[in-house]
Structures are given as structure tokens and as C-alpha cells.
Amino acid sequence: MTHAQRFRDVYEECYPRVLAYATSLVGRQVGEDITSETFTVAWRRVRDIPQPALPWLLGVARNLVRELRRRDSHQYALAAEEAQRISSGARSDVGDVAADVTDREAALQALASLSDADRELLTLIAWHGLSPKQAARVLGCTIATLTVRLHRARRRLEKALEAVSQADGVRSPRTRAARTSAPCTGAARTSVTRTRAGRASAAGSGPAPQYRSQRSTHMKNTHARSGRPDVLRVLADARPDELDPARLAGSPRQHDDLARILAGATDSGAARSQEPRRLWVGIRPLGTVVAVAAVAASVVVVSTLDGQDPSGVRASAHPQSSAATAGSASAASEGRADVQVDGRLELLSVAKKAETPAAEGTYWQTTTRSQDVNVVGAKGQLFAVRTTSRGEWSVGVRPGTQSLMVSGLDDVTAPRTEADKARWRAAGSPVTVQAEASTAAGQGTLGYRIGTGRPMVMRTDAGDKIYALGPRNVSYQDLRELPSNSGELRRQLEKLYGEDSSGAETGGGRTAYVLRQAADLITMPVKPAVRAAAYRVIADLPGVRGLGRVTDPLGREGVGVAFPGTARTPLGSVQQRLVVDPTTGAMLCEQSVLVEPSARAREAGLDAGTTVNYEATTRMSWGERQITVPKNAEH
Known part of the structure; x- marks a missing residue:
């Protein structure tokens, strides 16, 4: 049996059931996109599909939903609301x-x-x-x-x-x-x-x-x-009837996706690279289940920072050394974008600072501030909107404790500038507006609600598992047992790349994947030596570019690191950045910077250098008390 025939058999047998599962998590429309992407991953890894295939496929779909939840909480919230409606329906x-x-x-x-x-x-x-x-x-x-x-x-x-x-x-x-x-x-x-x-x-x-x-x-x-x-x-x-696979089988979308996948028209790596991974400042909540309550999540905008260079990071007042300039010129002449000499030394210095021992506690707690930008349209008017929010995450590491995440605190969505506000009013001051969004199947839309939103609380632990590292859910003990040698740690992260049925397909390849996992570790309650090793892994990765001393969107000075390559989005091509504190070894910010704006973005006033989203960590430390959940939070 050929690989194509094996895939066809699995596809025809399992597609309706994967779609039913995805629909129960994120509704029919997004569920179809998740299902399409699931089988795109399956086609790329057809040799690895076990028998029976269904549990493996549902695991891939589950990971993709988790990724959506982590990357775009606003889109996920709307999808979860639709899933709630379906799951509360009845048979007929x-x-x-x-x-x-x-x-x-x-x-x-x-x-x-x-x-x-x-x-x-x-x-x-x-x-x-x-x-x-x-x-x-x-x-x-x-x-x-x-x-x-x-x-x-x-x-x-x-x-x-x-x-x-x-x-x-x-x-x-x-x-x-x-x-x-x-x-x-x-x-x-x-x-x-x-x-x-x-x-x-x-x-x-x-x-x-x-x-x-x-x-x-x-x-x-x-x-x-x-x-x-x-x-x-x-x-x-x-x-519910809408989750009956017999009713979902044989749809035009099912036949179209099969033809597209086998024809090679759907490239999962390219499809996913069109929307950059929205990092949770290195921290990823366990996707134990989809929340069934509708939530208002944060999707935000940031105006272009004054004094930014085209890479989107504001240069620090500290001058770079001549060695740094020479290193940059040499890298450019060789057609490479490796870490500059001074950038690598800065990261190694950060790694040394990160080795400082810290007392352990009961809850590992982080507080973040987030902003994102998007371009929306209504009644022929095109304008940018800005949403800002704050989040808190408290991870219990002791037996009997829970992990809670509260997102969407102080959530506000509004036109970005006075000019945007004028165009919004010309469109009739709509409460709901639409933006373009990339999906596995092509272009879709993403809704925004102008005004304030309610926070959402969710429990992020599952038994003793408190974090997601690559495709694995890990316990506090697992984190404490990670190797402190940078070579061993890098090999372990590369092994996760091979295991991850969804993440390994992401644009950027092995280097970008290892960089993301290392960035995740920096914000987890690992041993100081492991955090230092994670910084050394980043410093030694090929294709990673050191930015020297920079200032993050909150005005804090740090060391900048650019991910390799760019990702295509409806706003244009963007590049991801990390900013770390060289004095403490703490992660300050993760951001996506617009490198080449699309025509739509330019029309809305977004130029090269605009930070289109960021998540800045304002607190990362141990605590002895669980965070307080707001009374108006959605569960």
C-alpha cells in the first residue's frame, strides 16, 4: 500500500470524527480549520501514523487548539463561545x-x-x-x-x-x-x-x-x-446532533481538503508561518480542556515606538563597540544572521546572572502587560484598533495546590489613534468590527468588540502537571530534573522538536523551535543553573541575531535577541524578539515587530518598525498566597 493510499484510508475513516472532536472544542468554522491542519500534519508524517490512527489524530487536533488558545486568546474566546452553544444543544x-x-x-x-x-x-x-x-x-x-x-x-x-x-x-x-x-x-x-x-x-x-x-x-x-x-x-x-460524525461526513470541505493536501497545495509549515506564534512570555498553560464559557480576551495594539530602528526595537543610549559593528558587517558579508559577537557575550553575561540561587516557594507567579495591533474594516472604512490588557498566572508547585491564570484584566479595545477614531465614527461607531486572519485553509476573519471586556480565569494544572514543554505536560519535579549543561539541554529540546506533531511543523524549523522552548524555560520555576543553560542555548543557536542593548515597550533597558526569519501575516511580514534583563537574567518582553507592512497595514498607518504585539513581564517571583480572582471573571 502506498503512503497516499494509506493516508486516503485514514482520512476517509477518521475525518468526520476528528471534525466532531474539533467542533466540540472550538465550533464548526474554526473546527474545520483545525481538522484541515490536523490532516496536513498527518500527511507530512504519514509514516508515523499509528494504528488505530484516531487517538493520534485527536492528540494532534488537541495540540492545535491549545496553540490557538495560547497564540490568539481573542479568536479562541469567540470559537469557545460557539462550541458552548453546540455542546449545550440537543438531539432531534x-x-x-x-x-x-x-x-x-x-x-x-x-x-x-x-x-x-x-x-x-x-x-x-x-x-x-x-x-x-x-x-x-x-x-x-x-x-x-x-x-x-x-x-x-x-x-x-x-x-x-x-x-x-x-x-x-x-x-x-x-x-x-x-x-x-x-x-x-x-x-x-x-x-x-x-x-x-x-x-x-x-x-x-x-x-x-x-x-x-x-x-x-x-x-x-x-x-x-x-x-x-x-x-x-x-x-x-x-x-448534540452537530457533533454526530454521520452528519459531518461527506461535506464539500472534506473533499476539497483531501484534494488540496494530496496535491501539495496545503503546506502546513507555510500555513502556520502566516500567523506568528503568540508567545506567553515563555509560559504556556496546559490545554487540559477548552473553556465552555465565552470570554473577552486580550488582543491589543501598540503604536510605533519613537526612535525605533527598522527592526522595531528602540536602541539603547549605550553605544555599541567597534567589534560589534565589525561583527555585524562580517555577518552580512557572509550572508548570515548569526548572533553578533557583542550580542552573544551579552547573553552569556545574562546566563551568569541567572545562575544566582533563589529561595523556593509555594506559587511561581508572573504578571504581564499585553498589547497588540490589528487593522479592521467597517462600511468601507479601514482603521486600526488597539486592545490592552493585563494577566496574572500563579502556578502551584506543592502537593495540594492549584494553578490559576487570570487573563483579560483591564481589557480595553479602542481605535488606535485620533485618525482611526474619526474613521470608526464615519463607519457609524460599530461595536463589532472584523479583521483579516490567516487560517490553515486560507484567509478568514476575526471579530473585535469595541469597549471593555471581562477577565477570564482558568485552572491550568492537571494533576501534578503544571506546564507544557513542547508536546509534553510536565510536573515541577520534571522541571527540576532538567539538565543544567547547555549541550544536554539543547539535545533534549531538539528531541522535543522530533516528538511534537504540531509544533515541529511550525515555520522557522528546528532552530526557531528550540529557541521558543528555551525562552519558555526561562520563565518557568527551573533551577537557576537550568535557566542559565537556556540562555546559553539561545546564545549558541545559528540564525539568532543579537540586537545589543535595547529598550522594551515599557521603557526598560535590556538585551535584545531576534528570532531567525520572518512570518507572514495579513499585516505583512513580522519578526519576533526577546528582551531580557542583563542584571537579573529575567525575561522582560516578547514582541512581534512589523518588518514589511502589507498595503492594508500601510493604509491604516502602520509602518515598518511598528510593534504589532508584545507581552511584557512585570513580575516573576515566588509567592506564598494564591492570586485573587476578580468577582466579575468568567470561568
Whole structure:
């Protein structure tokens, strides 16, 4: 069998189920983009696709959603709102009786009351048809851990279902056990019949029926033991129509994406490079589950900094040495953009400062300020908007502690300049405006809401796992065991590049990937020697350009480092920068700078050198108390 035929078989079998999973996380429109990108990754790594392929594919899709959440919280928030609407919907099987409808509504209400982690686990099995072993692979945990989590999640769902039924004054499913316990009767049989009919267009596309066919093995006749209905079966029956793979199979988008991927028209590296990675100042929240509440997240703008050079970083008052100038000229003459001599020495000096021991605490806490820029249009008017916000993240490293992230604090979106405000008013002062956005399938749109937004809080730990490093979720102990030798650390980060089914496909290649992971480590609670090693890894990477002494967007002086290459966006080509404090070894800022503006950006007044987004760290230290969650925060 050729690789192309193997891919076709996997694609036809799994596409509807991957789309159903992605839709449950980010809604149908963005879900189609995630699915397209998932199979683009699969085509590039067709030799690595295991059997069965579905758990691996869902893992890739899950990573892509996590990346979206990390890179563009505003777009993710809108997508999560659509996913919430879908997940709270009900089935519409012909012939349903009122009791069936009541059961389903109660099941969805009960599910919505659970934690993100419980919802993700339960729906992977009940809605998406995975076995516990397969779900463990998607979630990146052992089968033993998942078995314990599943047992607890089922019990919590049972209690929530009972509470919802009592609150609504309806009969609990317990009193209808005789009707609901018979295998594949009533609505369940209707669902199986409909799904089997759908298999003509996509084999194996019915996750809920797959679960039902296996439940006698997994559930051991729970009705006979307890007289209660199997809550996973109740949940499977409540799966919304819009998440039924049989209804998603055979769409024009499915056929178009297959043709595009096999023809080589969709290049995942190029597609992803069109939108730069939005770094969380090196810190990446675990994507344990998609939040089901709609949130107002930060997407912001920054005007061009006075005195910036074309690279977008304001030069420091400190003069560069003649050696630095000579080094720069030499690098240019050789056609290379390696770290300049003075830049590398600056980073090595920073690494030395970072080795200073620091006392450990209970919570590793960071506070950030963010700004981004985008160009929007309304009623023929084109103008730039600015959103600013603040974020706090408190990561518990001791047993029994939690990790909380609050984003969107003091969130405000407004026209960028007075000229932009005039054009906004000429357009009728719309509350909602649209910007262009790059997706895996091409160009899309991104909505902005003018005004203030509510903060969002989410829990970012999963058991003892507190951070994401490459494709892995890692514990505090894992971080403390990282090598302090820069060569060993670099080899470990390069190994992550080979393992990462989504990140390894990102534009910039191995060097940019290792640089990002090293930057992530700098802001994590690693040992000082490991943080120093991460700086040395950055200093020795090829293609990384030292900027010497610079000033970040908040006016703080530091050492600048430019990522290799540029990324294409609707605003033009941008380059990513890091700014670090040479006196303490702390990360100050990560920013994306406009190098070559698009015609649309120029029309809105954005010139080369404009910082189109940044995230500046204003605090990074240990604390003994958990952060306070605002009363108006969305959960």
C-alpha cells in the first residue's frame, strides 16, 4: 500500500470524527480549520501514523487548539463561545418522547456543571467513542491514571445528574432504569441505525455507537449492581446532533481538503508561518480542556515606538563597540544572521546572572502587560484598533495546590489613534468590527468588540502537571530534573522538536523551535543553573541575531535577541524578539515587530518598525498566597 493510499484510508475513516472532536472544542468554522491542519500534519508524517490512527489524530487536533488558545486568546474566546452553544444543544431524533428529551437536557446541564477536565474525559469516551486506553493517549497520561480519573468523573456526573433532575422537578433517570438499561433500545437504537447508514460515506464515523458496542466489556452491567443507569450511556444519548460524525461526513470541505493536501497545495509549515506564534512570555498553560464559557480576551495594539530602528526595537543610549559593528558587517558579508559577537557575550553575561540561587516557594507567579495591533474594516472604512490588557498566572508547585491564570484584566479595545477614531465614527461607531486572519485553509476573519471586556480565569494544572514543554505536560519535579549543561539541554529540546506533531511543523524549523522552548524555560520555576543553560542555548543557536542593548515597550533597558526569519501575516511580514534583563537574567518582553507592512497595514498607518504585539513581564517571583480572582471573571 502506498503512503497516499494509506493516508486516503485514514482520512476517509477518521475525518468526520476528528471534525466532531474539533467542533466540540472550538465550533464548526474554526473546527474545520483545525481538522484541515490536523490532516496536513498527518500527511507530512504519514509514516508515523499509528494504528488505530484516531487517538493520534485527536492528540494532534488537541495540540492545535491549545496553540490557538495560547497564540490568539481573542479568536479562541469567540470559537469557545460557539462550541458552548453546540455542546449545550440537543438531539432531534424523530420519534423521541418527552422523557428522552428531558433526560438529554438534564445530562447536558449536569455535564456543564463539571470541571473542564471531567468534561473532556467523559466526552472523549461517551461522545467521541474512545476506549479508556485511547483516551489516555489523547490526554497524555497513563491508563492507570485515566482509570482513576474516569471513575471519579463518572461519580461526579452521577451526582450532578441527580441534582439537576431534582432541581427541575423531573424524574431521575434512576426511576427509568428499566427503560434505559436495555441495550440499544429506543433512542439508542435510532442513533445506531442512523450512524450505520452514515458509514457508507465515512467508515467508522460513529463514536457514540462504538462506545455502546463496548460498554458490556467496560461497564460490567452497572444496572444489575446498583439499579442506576450507566451515566456514560445517558451522556452518549445526549450528544448534540452537530457533533454526530454521520452528519459531518461527506461535506464539500472534506473533499476539497483531501484534494488540496494530496496535491501539495496545503503546506502546513507555510500555513502556520502566516500567523506568528503568540508567545506567553515563555509560559504556556496546559490545554487540559477548552473553556465552555465565552470570554473577552486580550488582543491589543501598540503604536510605533519613537526612535525605533527598522527592526522595531528602540536602541539603547549605550553605544555599541567597534567589534560589534565589525561583527555585524562580517555577518552580512557572509550572508548570515548569526548572533553578533557583542550580542552573544551579552547573553552569556545574562546566563551568569541567572545562575544566582533563589529561595523556593509555594506559587511561581508572573504578571504581564499585553498589547497588540490589528487593522479592521467597517462600511468601507479601514482603521486600526488597539486592545490592552493585563494577566496574572500563579502556578502551584506543592502537593495540594492549584494553578490559576487570570487573563483579560483591564481589557480595553479602542481605535488606535485620533485618525482611526474619526474613521470608526464615519463607519457609524460599530461595536463589532472584523479583521483579516490567516487560517490553515486560507484567509478568514476575526471579530473585535469595541469597549471593555471581562477577565477570564482558568485552572491550568492537571494533576501534578503544571506546564507544557513542547508536546509534553510536565510536573515541577520534571522541571527540576532538567539538565543544567547547555549541550544536554539543547539535545533534549531538539528531541522535543522530533516528538511534537504540531509544533515541529511550525515555520522557522528546528532552530526557531528550540529557541521558543528555551525562552519558555526561562520563565518557568527551573533551577537557576537550568535557566542559565537556556540562555546559553539561545546564545549558541545559528540564525539568532543579537540586537545589543535595547529598550522594551515599557521603557526598560535590556538585551535584545531576534528570532531567525520572518512570518507572514495579513499585516505583512513580522519578526519576533526577546528582551531580557542583563542584571537579573529575567525575561522582560516578547514582541512581534512589523518588518514589511502589507498595503492594508500601510493604509491604516502602520509602518515598518511598528510593534504589532508584545507581552511584557512585570513580575516573576515566588509567592506564598494564591492570586485573587476578580468577582466579575468568567470561568
